[in-house]
Amino acid sequence: MAKEYARTQRVADYLQKELASLLQREVRDPRVGMVSVTGVQVSRDLGHARVYFTLLGADSADEAKESAEALNGMAGFLRSQLSRDSTMRSVPQLRFYFDTSVGRGRDMEDLIRRAADADRKLGLRDDETPEDQ
Incomplete structure (x- = not known):
């Protein structure tokens, strides 16, 4: 087989x-x-x-x-x-x-980028969560 x-x-x-x-x-x-x-x-x-x-x-x-x-x-x-x-x-x-996987990948990349930008605005480091503050 x-x-x-x-x-x-x-x-x-x-x-x-x-x-x-x-x-x-x-x-x-x-x-x-x-x-x-x-x-x-x-x-x-x-x-x-x-x-x-x-x-x-x-x-x-x-x-x-x-x-x-x-x-x-x-x-x-x-x-x-x-x-x-x-x-x-x-x-x-x-x-x-x-x-359609390429378009979905682009959408996921955009979501990740927006989440990272939002974390940066809150002043979080990459290894930190909101509960750690």
């Missing part, structure tokens, strides 16, 4: 690298914009792949909806390009999803 996981992970890593390259070199659709492939999850049978992407200037899935539709529309083309360049017996079906 561990071997199967290693294979799906290797396929996912390969797809992420190759899709990022293909999107940069081959895709000229203006709806796609500045897309980065952030991750790929491949099913255990290697038949399907969920491709996660971020879009420059988009913080939500609604803002990236047009790009997601364009990417899903060209999934067949990308799949054929991957099959031409790889030695895989079959290339998984591709489905693109906007990756």
